[in-house]
Amino acid sequence: MRSSNKLGGDTVRFIHAADIHLDSPLVGLAAYQDAPVETLRTATRDAFDNLVGEAIAEQVDFMVIAGDLYDGGWKDFNTGIFFVAQMGRLKAAGIPVYLLLGNHDAESEMTKRLALPDNVHRFPVGKAATFRLPELRVALHGRSFKEAATTENLALTYPDPVPGWLNIGVLHTALEGNSAHANYAPCSIAELAARGYQYWALGHVHEHRVWQEGASTIAFPGNLQGRHIRETGPRGALMVATDGAEIVSVERLHVDVLRWHALEVDVAQALDLEEAVRMAGRRLAALIEETEGDLPLIVRVRLTGATPAHGQLFGLEAQLRAEIVAQAASVSTGRLWIEKIKVETTPHDPAAQVAQRSDAVADLQAHLAQADADPEFLKSLQDDLLQLIGKLPLEVINAVPQLREIREGRLEALVRDTTPSLIAHVARAA
Structure with a gap:
């Protein structure tokens, strides 16, 4: 069923996604013969396919993509063709998409050359623009990156809100210089709230965050799919519901197809390497029990603690990985892949x-x-x-x-x- 607004009510629901990085190339995994390379290579596509499927199943009113759809200079046009096909699915379902270009998109040849279906509306570069949806009383304001290294405060150039409507600001930003990401289009939470929009759909920072600042909800959905060990835990987009010009709910929509996990194993009580390995196996078994669903888990294991086994573990990461891979195989039915073993123990004496x-x-x-x-x-x-x-x-x-x-x-x-x-x-x- 479509949102009740389609039938004359005031409810509007939309999906806010960002940092999709379609077909982001993998780095370093070729060193492991047992790496699930094909699964990882298609993970960003599969997650985006899930997102589009959710949008159609839920019959949302529209979708917002707040930058970094592509992954920089990646030149495989099959990536762009895949995106066009997904937009075609949304068009057939009557769902428009509002696309903003981020720093990676500004570097992409596909951004410049591929024609998109007419249900996709792209925010222009150079000046902020507004897309108005009169039947929903929604105004979307945004400005795309022209150059990757955009360091000016773009938020200050956004227009005033449309009175009485739901106003959504779409912006790709580091937001007060987030240290984990390049300081592009920096601005403050206070500056965003001062624009008077009810919702800010942000992109660029890959971690999920939501702030409530006065009447403004300001949100990063995080990226759609974790791609390496620095992007652990559930990933996806946000489902936003409104009542008139008021934000009613902002809920996470998990669409990832595999998850990265950093697992710390305290081996302080281990007397030797064999016992440390068994402890890791028990922690892996517990991880499987604690993790809902059946998504594959890619795990980095950190052995920690002041332990009598420290001397045996020193310099044996390769052997330890083989031992712990065997433990993983014994406690799961193919759900676990061990990315790396880090020995961070200290001597017991x-x-x-x-x-x-x-x-x-x-x-x-x-x-x-x-x-x-x-x-x-x-x-x-x-x-x-x-x-x-x-x-x-x-x-x-x-x-x-x-x-x-x-x-x-x-x-x-x-x-x-x-x-x-x-x-x-x-x-x-x-």
């Missing part, structure tokens, strides 16, 4: 206890404690390490900060960071 041993291990610890200030030692260490890393491809070296530091002769931090783990490993073997 503090340095002071090692120093009391009065043996070679204590002597080694004392020597390493001074090593980061010994130019001759650091130069010798660099020479040895360069023989190992000299055979690696340049792109691998550039991708790993520690390898770049070795090439540049900055080994002090490396020595300080690895000393506790090395001592724990040697102490256990001694």
Whole structure:
């Protein structure tokens, strides 16, 4: 059923989405032979397909896309053709779409060249414009990015609200310089509220946030589909319901097809590597139980805690990953993929206890404690390490900060960071 407004009432419902990044290329996953690359590669399309399906099933009045539909200079026109086909589905259902171009869209060839169905209305660049929907008494105000690096406060250029109507501002913005995202079109919550719009449909920040500032609801839906470990948890869009010129509800609409999860496993009580692995397996089993639905989970496991097993775990991330992948296979029916294992444990025995041993291990610890200030030692260490890393491809070296530091002769931090783990490993073997 269409919104009651279609039948003469005052209810309007619309979907607010942003940061879809269709066909966003994957980075780094090729290093894992067991990575679900095809599932990940199509995830942004599948999530968008879900979104369109929800819009049609719910028969919303319109959809708003607040920027970054595409992913920058990605030149595969099949991506654009897919979007056009999805817009055709909405057209057949009588659902208009109001599209704003964000910083990634400003870089995209598809943005400039592909003709869109006539149910898609694109906000112009250069000046804010208003789309009026008289039958709904709704006005949508927005201004697209002309250039990716748009750093002016675009919100100040938006028009006054239409009196007595529901006014929606559509804006791609970092909003007060969100530190996780480029500071594009910065503005403040107070400035947005001062425009007098009832709703601000924002894009650019990939995390879901909603503010109520006076009579204004200001919202980021977050991105539609998590693409890497920095985008964990449920993802999707917002379903907004109104009564006349008043926002009644803003509800999350989850449409993602897989989820990223950072799982911390405290292995303080583990006596050895085998026990730490079993603890990780139990946490993975609990994660499956705690997670509703049956979406695949991509998990980064962090082993933490001051543990007697620290020396055994040191430098064994590859073996640990294989062991924990096996644990994941035993507790789920293909829902879990282990993206990476991070060993962030600390020695169970503090340095002071090692120093009391009065043996070679204590002597080694004392020597390493001074090593980061010994130019001759650091130069010798660099020479040895360069023989190992000299055979690696340049792109691998550039991708790993520690390898770049070795090439540049900055080994002090490396020595300080690895000393506790090395001592724990040697102490256990001694």
